[in-house]
Amino acid sequence: MIVKESRIRTKSGAGALSRHVLHGAKNEAIRVLAGSDWLMRDHVREARREGLTYGLRHIAFNPDEAMSDNQLSDFARHLCEELHADPEHLTLVIHQKDGSTHGHLILPEWQGNHVLESRFTWMRLEKVARLEEIRLGHTLVPGRHDKAIAKALCREGHHQAAEQVTALIPVSDSAKPRAAYTSQARRITERQGLDLPAMKKLVSTLWSQSDGLKSFRAALAEHDLTMREGDRKETRPGAHIIEKNDGTLIGSFTRLTKVRMAEFRKLLAKEQSAEHEKSKLDIRSTRVPVRITSENDQTEILSAPDTSPAPNRSPKRIRLPRRNKAIDALRRRQMEDVDRPAVVPHIPPKPLYPLILSAEEARLRRRIRQAIQDQQAILDQRAPEADWAPLKREEMLAKWRKALTPYQKQLRSSFVRYHRAKKEWKQAKESRWQRMTGRAGKLEKVCQQLLLEFLEILRFVIQALLHIVGLRSTPPEPVRSILTEQDRPVLEEFRKQYDAEFSAPADPEKLEPWLQHRFDRLVKARTDRIRQWDKAHQAEKERAKQEIARLRSKLSVPEGLRNTMAIAPTQPAMGPSL
Template sequence: MIVKESRIKTRSGADALSRHVLHGAKNEAIRILAGSDWLMRDAMREARREGLTYGLRHIAFNPDETMTDDQLANFARRICREFHGNPEHMTLVIHQKDGSTHGHLILPEWQRNHILDSRFSWIRLEKLARLEEIRLGHALVAGRHDRSIAKALRQDGKVHEAELLAALASVQPADKPRAAYTSQAHRTAERQGLDLPELKQLVASLWSHSDELKSFRAALAEHNLTMREGDRKETRPGAHIIETSDGTLIGSFTRLTKVRMAEFRKLLAEEHSPEHEKPELDIRSTRVPVCMTSENDLTGILSAPTSPPARKREPKRISLPRRNKAIDALRRRQMEEVDRPAVMPPPPAETIVSADSQR
């Protein structure tokens, strides 16, 4: 059983989710076992009134083997109890497509007096799916957290279930299963008329027939697809995404092609290395090496006499300008006058004159 979870933001509203769950055009039959469109919209209004970021939680579960509506409803109630939700407030819809059924569970984030639990939700959903498969006798589906789930079950006293999951984790390949795209991206692509599973197979096929990134980019261009660096460069450096020519996101390169990020970074480094770049035109690379001797030399280069080496020229001497003798004599006299002491005339003698003589 595959279980996917997505949280619907309050500002987005319940319109898109309601159209997909209650009015999906690609389904053969739609059965509403609990809830309604009004209940989902009322949950959004309550989340907006409480100031919550998320208003609804959408959990889709698709069993690998056939399950009845009662079995799907019981599994939905176990999900509610796991996350401390009230089953009376849930909306449960069963879709029938290609003869098989799968369920859509919508829970309000605001549970009248508390917020729906979201701690390690992905691992807990996988645990519920594995326990449901064991309970119904279905084949176990490998997940990404089987070892952690087995450890948690062993602590809860469920030794038998833990041993089954531990055995499943031991034979699980090193490349753990992971989703190529989210359920939200799947819904968006369906509204735009794109088939993501078909495009995923196309991208995987193009990569398997390509020997390097350059040929892979050319193959994508033939199908109106492009690969570019992702928008979150700071958080995920080196990650590349594949999208259509009009900018519709298909998915990450590593998820679609199952290539590890470390290996993909090596491919990027090789693509941008000088060895893989197209060399510029070099006329020396077009010359054909010829073994030339003095006997078969038709140009006369080898038979020409060797010229003596050129003699090194001595550096030129720097000639000083000629000096004017008259100017030198004038400057010499000026210097002599500066050094000669100056002769000052003595001051006149002072005479004392009486008042009678002045009269």
């Protein structure tokens, strides 16, 4: 889900936003779920009375997958909760365009007693979008702030969601997604009658089909587009823009084609060096002047002496004839024929006349072909996990270690508190005075309570470990804040049952072999599932293969009909003519 935010200035008013949201001509349907035009204008008046620079906050959200109006309304409410906005004073409009829906949420900047929050809102809105995608089971859309979003989700306790967002983080910063144009640029081009998304797609396609800047410029010229150096040469040297021949700006080359500026500068330098070398190797600079004398004169014009004064002219040059491209192409084809083998492979001759069938026979053959396709689909089936990418040991182990780090710290901190309390209790127990005053008894109760808390955190950490490595389907149950002596037997039994798992996170030396062993079992389990699936579907595939062979035999031409069909005469195999 893509979420974009913009702030409407108070002096601009709500007129333009109201026309775009409530009366957009390009939308198939507009549904106003909350608010009105009057409410937006009233918010602007309140912001003007308070002396605010901005009056409205416009948040547009476009889901990748279909969402109902109720789901879009819930997402708008989650956005209000994130920004601490009053949901009673919002305007929510749903647009339907090209069969898909997207929403527009308008919030007042003045919330009655405070201004709407604007700190790190882009990251926070993307965080709400990732949580909504996880909650609805949609495909996660990567963003530029996934690393910060993952940290924020960890702080808020959404560890499972943080792991899914962490998987979206690219290896390098250059691979982060970025917008090809701003919403303001798109509005400007729409007013000029230009479809900016279509032009962006066209430019990206032309660049992917080009092998360099020279061919790219030629492809742009075919679509009435040009590329030139930008006007801000001092601030952004080397930046180029793409525009139409009438001067309408499309956008920056690097943004439209997703090419990094450093790589583009290398392409420019390569293009300039190629032009410089071409000017050096120009054949016209190698022409040698030849004077016409009486020895090589065939017209005998120079045979008679010339008494007129010779004009002061530059010596004549012999111009080289222009090469005919058609003749060059013919010669290349002749050379290819020389290298071609003399024996031409035999190709079965095609019938001179098509096979004449009745309508019923044609329908029957069409049904047979459809049945062959259905059986081929069964034959092409593979195990669900067969197409998955192979598990990478180092990456998977590094991911597990990183996910276990906060749990290990929590377990170590709880154990240190319990160990310190137990040491103080033993010292007080040895002192007669502290036993008489009752301090030893109090320290014993504190020690027993900290032991219960340590066992509860141990239970939480072990469940988290099992969930991370795939041995537990659900996340760990939260740590309980209130524990009694009735919980001790269950916690002690849990510790005995998972003694090996307890030793793994407690001791770093035992953790690595345990993770290695778990990874090997994970790979083996996937291989066993694929083998079992293939074995279970082997009989079905054999039946599909036999059925395909039987159906194809029905499509073959009958022997008697094959003999009556006129066959085109075959041409003798001959080598190339020289």
